[in-house]
Amino acid sequence: MREKNAELMTGNEACAEAAIVAGMRFFAGYPITPSSEIAEVLAGRLPREGGVFIQMEDEIGSMAAIIGASLAGVKSMTATSGPGFSLMQENIGYASMAEVPCVVVNVQRGGPSTGLPTLPSQADVMQARWGTHGDHPVIVVAPSTVRETYDWTIKAFNYAEQYRVPVILLLDEIVAHISEKIALPPREEIEIIERQRTTEPPEKYLPYRCYESDIPPTADFGSGYRFNVTGLSHDESGFPTNNPMKIDALYRRLNRKIEQHRNEIIAYKKNFLDQADFCIVAYGSSARSARRALQEARSQGVKVGLFQPYVLWPFPYEVLENIAQQCTHFIVPEMNLGQIAHEVACATKRRVIKINRVDGGLITPSEIFERIKNVSV
Amino acid sequence: MFPYEHYLRYDKFPHIWCTGCGCGIVLKAMLRAIERSKISKNSIALVSGIGCSSRTPGYVDFNTLHTTHGRAIAFATGLKLAKPELKIVVVSGDGDATAIGGNHFIHAARRNVDMTVIIYNNHIYGMTGGQASPTTPLGNRASTAPYGSIEPSFDISGLAIAAGASFVARSTCYHATQLDKLITRGLLKRGFALIEALTPCPTYYARPNRLGTSVDMLRWYKDNSIAVERARKMSEEERRGKVIIGVLHDTERTEFSDEYQKLIKKMKGKRR
Structure with a gap:
């Protein structure tokens, strides 16, 4: 560990710092527990970096403002929790439709409604995937430690820029508020991706024309390229269309651009899965407890492994399908009533043992360990 | 002849507006104002x-952004702060700006973000088929107020002044040349500038309220509008039911x- 780069920070602080490193220079947000520290840190940091922080009048306006800023070519972010995330959904769909890169942090709380503002939860996994209406592309990542939060905040921006989509960073109260000593990676080792900008002259530029991939090159508002952006179904010129062929082509391309890159986007970590009969699938702070339970079980000779997805959506169905060749049981601890467990069942066709808590308490290592023991006997 | 063709995207015509709609009058006034302000x-x-x-x-050849319902001013706020050299013009309706978007409207005015907001006030939701809006006058009919609206209506300009806008003006589609002069002043103002343009909707507002054709509505604007300078000398009783036009508010703020x-x-x- 390079001690001179070591820092003690919370997940929320790591998220804010990493966003600056990723090049984020516009943040709009509205106060909400347990995400507010991200806004507080950035209110101080951004003007020092030449960037802009604005506290908007609500979360709908926050989401709108970051889309506006991103259209001007500035990497943008907002941060919120469940109720605010619900309010943002319409404009998240706009970002999907108009293909505007941006990052939305959701430090989850229990719900529905005001729910459990100060307690941990992982109940927004499905809202993150399907919260806005219509078939739409989205990428959702869920780190489990402060260091993972740092790394995945940067990667969230990279994905947003590369694929022109909103990327949802799903934290939970434990990951957001825990303080951990982390060694920050040297800047030169961090990969930063910028959106591909057009090389066409303005008179030839069509904002949604694709060339070698399904991701159209962008141009910034005010850079001499005058074009139209709309949330209506549109053709490659960016203007509304009612032509069924063009509409069909748009929706299929929007979703295909993520689907066809799913193997590059999906990321996960496997622990002891080579010699395992059972598999724990855990993400976010539940993965912390799962790691401890795994150690305990392994030390007692139980053949169990851990699969931790960093990227929840697109969901790694094929990877789990392969693991199911060898593992007979899947144990899915999550602080909701079984949102990812359902996907695991779809992917593996194996017995899925759900460990769920929705009372605001975290899932302890011993809860997971006890279930592993019950399965193994 | 004014060079409209310099600003219009002719290949996007015909437009979707009804015969007699006032939207085109406001659009042309806006283009004349932009030409005059040399932006x-x-x-x-x-x-x-x-x-x-x-x-x-x-329909117009600028950097154009058609956002979600009510949120134009919030998108515009992000755009302006990320690229302050951009000149932001927001076009909105009475429903868009003061019902679903009311929160963004008053807060952008309070912050005094530099943008020129032109609100086409036709007292009705036209696009969705004539439902009552926050500016449908008390007693007037709409598809969702079949017995006449029992809600008092908003004064859009008054709302902007109270919220802190730097520049607030009102005119009508009858006073098209005044409209472009007011928009020009709004464009040249550093800060939040609101121009309220009363706009005839012959299809969904005039028809259920038996107000006649678009021409009748324009004539009504002509006969019932009073210059703000004159209105200031009149009693509240004399001003009732009249449209007060001109520069209502002009102040310097950071x-x-x-x-x-x-x-x-x-x-x-x-x-x-």
């Missing part, structure tokens, strides 16, 4: 929400993006 097409971002008025950006740039200048590069 280049590249530096204008025209932002709209959802509704009849909000279809304006599709502008938000300027203030933020000052903050950046002061703090940039400083260590934590």
Whole structure:
């Protein structure tokens, strides 16, 4: 560990710092527990970096403002929790439709409604995937430690820029508020991706024309390229269309651009899965407890492994399908009533043992360990 | 002859507006104002929400952004702060700006973000088929107020003044040349400038309220509008039912993006 780069920070602080490193220079947000520290840190940091922080009048306006800023070519972010995330959904769909890169942090709380503002939860996994209406592309990542939060905040921006989509960073109260000593990676080792900008002259530029991939090159508002952006179904010129062929082509391309890159986007970590009969699938702070339970079980000779997805959506169905060749049981601890467990069942066709808590308490290592023991006997 | 062709995207015509709609009159006034204020097409971002008025950006050759219902001003705020050199013009309707978007409207006015907001006030939701809006006058009919509206209506200009806008003016589609002069002043104002343009909707507002044709509505504007200077000398009783037009409010306030740039200048590069 390079001690001179070591820092003690919370997940929320790591998220804010990493966003600056990723090049984020516009943040709009509205106060909400347990995400507010991200806004507080950035209110101080951004003007020092030449960037802009604005506290908007609500979360709908926050989401709108970051889309506006991103259209001007500035990497943008907002941060919120469940109720605010619900309010943002319409404009998240706009970002999907108009293909505007941006990052939305959701430090989850229990719900529905005001729910459990100060307690941990992982109940927004499905809202993150399907919260806005219509078939739409989205990428959702869920780190489990402060260091993972740092790394995945940067990667969230990279994905947003590369694929022109909103990327949802799903934290939970434990990951957001825990303080951990982390060694920050040297800047030169961090990969930063910028959106591909057009090389066409303005008179030839069509904002949604694709060339070698399904991701159209962008141009910034005010850079001499005058074009139209709309949330209506549109053709490659960016203007509304009612032509069924063009509409069909748009929706299929929007979703295909993520689907066809799913193997590059999906990321996960496997622990002891080579010699395992059972598999724990855990993400976010539940993965912390799962790691401890795994150690305990392994030390007692139980053949169990851990699969931790960093990227929840697109969901790694094929990877789990392969693991199911060898593992007979899947144990899915999550602080909701079984949102990812359902996907695991779809992917593996194996017995899925759900460990769920929705009372605001975290899932302890011993809860997971006890279930592993019950399965193994 | 004014060079409209310099600004219009002719290949996007015919437009979607009804015969007799006032949206085109406001659009042309806006283009004359932009020409007069000598702002280049590249530096204008025209932002709209959802509704009849909000279809304006599709027909004009600027950086154009057609957003979600009510949110144009919030998108525009992000655009302005990220690129302060952009000249932001927002076009919106009475429903878009003061019902679903009311919160963004008053807060952008309070912050005094530099943008020119043109609200086409036709007293009705036209795009969705004639439902009552926050500016449907008390007693007037709409598809969702079949017995006449029992809600008092908003005074859009008054709302903007109370919220802190730098410049507020009102005119009508009858007073088209005054409209472009007012929009010009709004464009040249550093800060939040609102221009309320009363706009005839012959299809969904005039018809259920038996107000006649578009021409009848324009005539009504002509006969019932009073210059603000004259209105100030009149009693409240005399002003009732009249449309007060002209510059209603013009003041100097610090502008938000300027203030933020000052903050950046002061703090940039400083260590934590």
